[in-house]
Amino acid sequence: MADERRDDKTELHADAVVIGGGLAGQAAAIHLARGGLRVICLEPRESFQQIAGESLDWSAPQLFDQLGLTMEDLVASGAATLKRHITVVAPDGSRQEYLPGAWLAERPWNVEIRTLHLDRIQMHNQLSRSAHAHGVMTLRERAAEFEIRNRRILAVATSKGRCIRASWIIDASGASASLLGREFNLKSIAYGPRKVAVWAHFRTENWVEGTTLYLLGPADEYMEWIWEIPIRPGVSSIGYVAPGSKIKIQRARGLTNGDLLSGQMRKFARLNSLVNDGPPERPAVTSFLCRTYSGVCGPNWIIVGEAASQSDPITGNGVTAALRHAAEASSLVCKNRHRARIPVLARAAYSMRVLEIGLFFNSLIEKFFYQYPLRARLGFFGTARTYTVPAWLTNLLYSRMRPRRLLGSVLFCSAMVAMRLVTWAAFQLSRFFAPRAGKSRQSDDERKEQRRALHTPR
Ligand SMILES: Cc1cc2nc3c(=O)[nH]c(=O)nc-3n(C[C@H](O)[C@H](O)[C@H](O)COP(=O)(O)OP(=O)(O)OC[C@H]3O[C@@H](n4cnc5c(N)ncnc54)[C@H](O)[C@@H]3O)c2cc1C
16 A cells, blocks of 8 residues: 555545446446445546447346336436347448347247347436445545455555555456456456447437447458447437557548548448438547456455456447446355455356356457458358357346356356357358458558457457
């Protein structure tokens, strides 16, 4: 700890400190407070104006329900709207819809076949109110340093010189901070190159109750894409995702973020008309690397959300993962609060689930969508179908089985490893037979960047 002679007034005590007040942090704080713990949440940001992550997969509503936010309430309050399907639009403008079959909603399956689009700002505000109502104390301070003994965190020092002593620490600091991953020098595995997303909100009269993914060509190169997510009546979030190296080249040509986004939107008739109606004003931009840490649980600390595992936005699994981590981490804390440490096997089981799910989604999306060989064989729509089935089933089975103990976690993770292996084998085969035209069109820089990201665990 930086300052040993600390003024008593600057020392606080709590049962748990949650670092980060994004989705994962707020969810963890609410779960812990509902479990009877005194919780302090550290979040330096005052304003949450540009949050990405509006399209939910089919498992997320149930996880919001566990926080006391039912699908009906969310829709009624305007924080969410219904999402009934995903539409994939190929570069030539042809399109196909993907939705779970109506028969799944019936007995004996009883699967919820509707999910949601979120207005993330409203969602953030609802969660803040709920955390406050449950007695969570939020401090506008940054976690700066940790007092650690034998891998146990004894206290957190904040940017304002405060020292918070707590039995439990949850790290929900997000992908760019990844506080405990860095502090404990945890190993991570990355998939794909660093990517950039540029997005903005557009007014639109045509309301579509689904997420649309516009895939950008050519079919034999590393993929770029655009999302269109209706977030509230009359407003859609539209974002462009591409490897950082490609964005760098376009910026070097003098293009602004607004030019980048509208330039790509103009390739599709519907999006072109939205740009013509009103070009994007000050689009938001972020860069991200899809990576997952191993060993994300210690004796009295747990990493959740993107600080533990960043999944690619096209998986639509980020919100589900964040809420799941938060629920599982809080349950581990509540269960072990009297013995003051998490048993080794429970730590291993949590870490394995976080790692394997992260690897599963990122590996499949990289091999099916982003890289071209399998996509070139299956076509854009065949790829979407082949990816959607295992991804959707994995989430459904996880929600039903709720693996928590070591044996259940090992069984579940083994199934995911098996699916990854099958995908890897199919990918290698298709790569062997695929034409090499796309590779030669990439610049040396892009190839180098992709190779480095694919083969260097971070
Ligand atoms: C471009 C993009 C599009 C996405 N689209 C989707 C989608 O359509 N569907 C989906 O399900 N998911 C999507 N995701 C993922 C989803 O947005 C995230 O998984 C989700 O928001 C969970 O975030 P988090 O709470 O883990 O991290 P964050 O939201 O990043 O929160 C971390 C918080 O920690 C705070 N913090 C950082 N350092 C400190 C510190 N030292 N002390 C205290 N606080 C700190 C930060 O201020 C921040 O508020 C997308 C992600 C991206 C990047």
